[in-house]
Amino acid sequence: MTQAGVAVTSHAGNLLFEPWTIRTGAGGPFRVFTPFWKACLAAGWQPPLRENPELRGGETSVTSDALGDWGLLPRSPDWAAGFPAHWTPGEQGARARLEEFITDGLSGYASLRDRPDRPHTSRLSAHLRFGEVSARTVAAAICQARDTGAANERDADKFLSELGWREFSHHLLYHFPTLPHDNLQPKFVAFAWREDPKGLEAWQKGLTGYPIVDAGMRELWRTGTMHNRVRMVVASFLIKDLLVDWRQGEAWFWDTLVDADHANNAASWQWVAGSGADAAPFFRIFNPVLQGEKHDPDGAYVRTHVPELARLPAKYIHRPWEAPSSTLFEAGIELGATYPHRIVDHAMARDRALEAFKATRG
Numbered sequence: 001m002t003q004a005g006v007a008v009t010s011h012a013g014n015l016l017f018e019p020w021t022i023r024t025g026a027g028g029p030f031r032v033f034t035p036f037w038k039a040c041l042a043a044g045w046q047p048p049l050r051e052n053p054e055l056r057g058g059e060t061s062v063t064s065d066a067l068g069d070w071g072l073l074p075r076s077p078d079w080a081a082g083f084p085a086h087w088t089p090g091e092q093g094a095r096a097r098l099e100e101f102i103t104d105g106l107s108g109y110a111s112l113r114d115r116p117d118r119p120h121t122s123r124l125s126a127h128l129r130f131g132e133v134s135a136r137t138v139a140a141a142i143c144q145a146r147d148t149g150a151a152n153e154r155d156a157d158k159f160l161s162e163l164g165w166r167e168f169s170h171h172l173l174y175h176f177p178t179l180p181h182d183n184l185q186p187k188f189v190a191f192a193w194r195e196d197p198k199g200l201e202a203w204q205k206g207l208t209g210y211p212i213v214d215a216g217m218r219e220l221w222r223t224g225t226m227h228n229r230v231r232m233v234v235a236s237f238l239i240k241d242l243l244v245d246w247r248q249g250e251a252w253f254w255d256t257l258v259d260a261d262h263a264n265n266a267a268s269w270q271w272v273a274g275s276g277a278d279a280a281p282f283f284r285i286f287n288p289v290l291q292g293e294k295h296d297p298d299g300a301y302v303r304t305h306v307p308e309l310a311r312l313p314a315k316y317i318h319r320p321w322e323a324p325s326s327t328l329f330e331a332g333i334e335l336g337a338t339y340p341h342r343i344v345d346h347a348m349a350r351d352r353a354l355e356a357f358k359a360t361r362g
């Protein structure tokens with residue numbers, strides 16, 4: 001471009017910090033989130049630049065095809081039919097979402113962000129993923145809400161630290177480019193994953209017999225997204241209850257998530273598997289029933305996404321196999337016919353996973 005007489009400058013826009021600018025005292029990359037985020041906060045980030053009204057696009061018109069003629073939208077089946085109800089792609093949609101979140105969702109974020117039945121997360125991830133809003137714009141808006149008293153400090157700082165996890169994931173991908181394919185911790189190379197095509201398919205279709213897992217996987221298919229807490233639960237279920245290699249889950253999320261992002265997706269799957277940097281230990285295995293009862297206590301999230309269970313009382317919504325047959329009958333449920341039996345017993349699966357992990361360490 002310089003040869004053509006055009007000056008080109010590149011500006012950081014996708015992240016708060018370029019990954020090579022945040023380093024440990026020894027000059028290497030951080031592998032642990034808390035000191036990484038502390039270093040980021042100490043460095044401070046640039047606020048976004050104001051829009052420059054004098055900047056104009058090229059004047060030349062370009063002959064082009066009409067985008068609709070390319071037939072890019074899915075038709076048979078139209079798996080994206082449910083997407084427009086959940087977001088409006090583009091810069092305007094992103095700004096509207098950010099404003100709505102600050103007005104209605106940010107207050108209570110720290111304590112309610114783990115509740116998939118409550119609207120307390122920003123749902124900005126796809127907008128951030130496609131650069132429709134920048135991390136700096138989002139961070140500046142949150143800081144402003146905090147500094148003017150429109151949001152309390154705890155909620156704002158918790159939200160900023162989640163943006164910090166996004167920074168950390170991108171930082172990891174930059175320093176460890178094989179993150180989407182290779183275990184960051186070498187001991188996992190020898191892990192005895194199971195081949196379980198039937199289990200994988202039941203998981204993908206939301207037919208595992210565990211309501212919170214099925215609700216998450218069906219939310220993903222219908223809307224192109226899934227609540228963060230439920231992502232952790234379904235990932236733990238695939239990796240630890242079914243012992244399927246995390247890369248098969250990562251690939252499915254990559255195909256189905258609208259916010260699919262190489263850095264966040266791979267780092268998060270390795271975090272759940274225990275094979276990544278600053279990961280949850282492998283032996284921390286989510287119990288899908290207790291997770292459901294804790295984070296979706298009335299079962300509202302399950303009822304939305306698994307309608308065949310909608311009439312089940314809250315007491316049994318996360319454990320339908322324990323419901324008396326009269327209760328199932330009244331709710332119009334026949335296990336094995338209208339809703340599947342559990343494809344695996346969690347207690348057995350947990351012991352099996354711990355044995356496999358022990359063998360790897362041995």
Ligand SMILES: Cc1cc2nc3c(=O)[nH]c(=O)nc-3n(C[C@H](O)[C@H](O)[C@H](O)COP(=O)(O)OP(=O)(O)OC[C@H]3O[C@@H](n4cnc5c(N)ncnc54)[C@H](O)[C@@H]3O)c2cc1C
Binds near residue numbers: 113124164226235
């Ligand atoms: C197995 C698994 C896979 C995931 N795959 C992706 C992915 O492909 N793309 C993606 O953007 N996020 C991914 N995440 C992280 C997280 O689930 C989503 O960013 C979050 O659910 C998006 O919803 P939100 O915008 O309402 O989040 P909010 O809670 O409002 O968070 C604000 C922003 O912070 C960032 N963020 C929040 N949590 C995380 C996190 N744990 N890691 C990295 N960034 C985070 C996102 O950019 C998000 O938009 C994954 C998490 C898990 C457990």
